[in-house]
Amino acid sequence: MFDKLMQVQQQAEEIKKRLDSITVKGEAEGGKISVSSTGNKNITSIQIDDEFFKSADKEELEELxxxxxxxxxxxxxxxxxxxxxxxxSNMLGGLGNLFNG
Known part of the structure; x- marks a missing residue:
C-alpha cells in the first residue's frame, strides 16, 4: 500500500510540473488587456495595449x-x-486494486 501512496504522490508532483508549463489567458476590451497564468494559477504576464493605455482612465483600466x-x-x-x-481517478483505481488484489 505504501508503494501505491508513493506512486500517487509522484503523479501529483508530475501534474504540478505539467500545470506550471500550461499557459492560459484572460482578456478584456477585445484583447487590449491580456493576462497570462499557469495552470497552477500563478499570473505570469500582464499586457496592456499602448494606445488603450494612453486613452483609458485609471478606474476603467483597473476594472478591465x-x-x-x-x-x-x-x-x-x-x-x-x-x-x-x-x-x-487514477488514485481511486489504484486503491481499488489494493483491496481487490
Whole structure:
C-alpha cells in the first residue's frame, strides 16, 4: 500500500510540473488587456495595449484588468480541476486494486 501512496504522490508532483508549463489567458476590451497564468494559477504576464493605455482612465483600466485577471484564473482553475480529476481517478483505481488484489 505504501508503494501505491508513493506512486500517487509522484503523479501529483508530475501534474504540478505539467500545470506550471500550461499557459492560459484572460482578456478584456477585445484583447487590449491580456493576462497570462499557469495552470497552477500563478499570473505570469500582464499586457496592456499602448494606445488603450494612453486613452483609458485609471478606474476603467483597473476594472478591465480585474476582468482579465479573473478570466485567466477561471481558465487556470478549469485546467487544474481537469488534471486533479484525472489524478483522483487514477488514485481511486489504484486503491481499488489494493483491496481487490
Amino acid at each position: 484588468l480585474a476582468v482579465a485577471v479573473n478570466k485567466a484564473l477561471v481558465q487556470a482553475e478549469n485546467v487544474h480541476q481537469t488534471e486533479m480529476q484525472a489524478l483522483s
